[in-house]
Amino acid sequence: MEDFTFNEQKDVSLRHKITDDIRKAIFRGRLKPGSRLREIEMSRQMGVSRGPIREAMRMLEQEGLLYSLPYKETMVAEITGEEVAEVLIPLRLTIELYTVRKALAFMNDEHIGRLRAIIDDMRDGAAKQDATALADCDLAFHEYLVTLSGMGNMIGIWKSIYNRIRLHFITQANAYEDLNVLCQEHENLLGVITDGDQAQIAEALTAHIHAVNFGIMKQS
Template structure:
């Protein structure tokens, strides 16, 4: 039998994926802040790999929106612009409104209990970067509980950029952050558990708007 029409064997996960994971984690941990330069040579030495996997990893991260590559500046961690904030907020809002409606009509009590557990863990967090992780994890769980695969896929397409936006938010100001985020998420869970669509939509919108307002108020006007 000829090879024509056969499906090629799947390749194992490559080194470039591992490198991308490590750089992404460094960005999310605050090791590389927005605007930081990412040099292939330095990264290859730090991670003890050749420049090829590093170059491929940076391309992956560029597709995720986490880094920006320019021939005259090299690669830098993405700096979130006012236009980025507006576009992310409008798209996230559209996706999240649908997710909230889906969760209220379709999510099981077990799904909502899982959301409540994530919100509860937030009360004991003392590190802003960890709080951002839990914030993203909470919204991951909301989209998962919606029971809508294409909606979850759409969220997955912007979640890294939302994570970067929230890192921008804490880099600008952490005043009251560790206290307000658990309270906000407790309110979100309460509204979802009550199956109160309008209240839930209003609270999710207020939650998004709070972060956008902090970034807008503290951003460099230049």
């Protein structure tokens, strides 16, 4: 936190705004994994009491973006390759394979068009060398597929790991080898989904999530 300062807060209703400001600082790489968040310092920078800051930090702990130990400072969460390999990838595969299979019965040209539009946004991000935009689009693509299933329980589970997946994207953003490859990966996946063969979709989705490791990245 030594190299980052928060803006003074103007709004009376603060908890959600403070939560959003801290979340954005994490996802934009302004607050790095392991950075310590000090309530007193944040209170001074924002011009608010420590109460709404504490509430915001508690919400972000529930999202998996912060963690704290008893009687110690709160820190920006880190994510390990072990968690990615042994927790996030298996969870993603279970949820996405199941929900995509369910979503196929409802999928129409409008839905395919929306997925294509997300890929177009990916290409725009790639052209601008904006890895954060690529991460947002990647997650938007997969979340839309999950949402199409209409299964609220699965959508809820997906949302519970969303920020951990996104944190992995952001912390590995500089390891992208070729942003355009990620766009093509999703274009190929959409082609298989459009064809509608469930076995091929399962194979392609499994290969995609394992091969790209959330975005054509190499672990540094």
